Amino acid sequence: DVTPEWRDKDLAKPEDRVLCPFSGQPLRVKDLLTAVFTPLDTSRDVTVNNTSANERFMCPISRKTLSNAVACAVIRSGSVGHVVCMEAVEQVVKPDMADPFGKAGAKLAPKDIIPLQRGGTGFAGSGVRLEATKYNPAMLSY
Structure with a gap:
């Protein structure tokens, strides 16, 4: 029989608080940060009008277009x-470790x-190194 069986055992109670995936410590709202993205300035650069619809933000320091490749x-x-x-x-x-957005x-x-x-991107060469293993069982006949 290959069907799973119900085992009458106690399930672990889930956590009340959201935990940090790196440290395992509870997250607090005051520890979270609002990420500020700088929108592309279409009025200053002619080449911005030729960018794709996915490229909507830029680096405020270098003015480089941000994408998932950057x-x-x-x-x-x-x-x-x-x-x-x-x-x-x-x-x-x-x-210099100087804050470019804070006080002087x-x-x-x-x-x-x-x-x-x-x-x-869903493309195979998106920078993530994946390794495949191949398993070929041999069929023996007697």
Whole structure:
């Protein structure tokens, strides 16, 4: 018989609070950050009008169009986080650790730069390394 059987056992009670997937600690609303995306400025650049409909935001530092092919980070500045490309973080922000969105002279801590995980496109070459294993059982006959 291959049908599953009901076993009379107690199920574990689910958690009351939402837990952080990385630390396992309960999330609090005051720990969350509002991500601020900078919309493309169509009035300043002629090439912006030729972009696809999916490209609607840009990096406020480098003015590079953000897409799922561009590595991004959130820079925590006060209670909000500005979404910028990692290229701008490496070239502009990290050398001085100065907050480009805060008060003049404000410094950033390494924890204030939060890297974002890129989304896939569904295409096989989206940057995620997958490894397939092949299993071929042999049929023996006697």
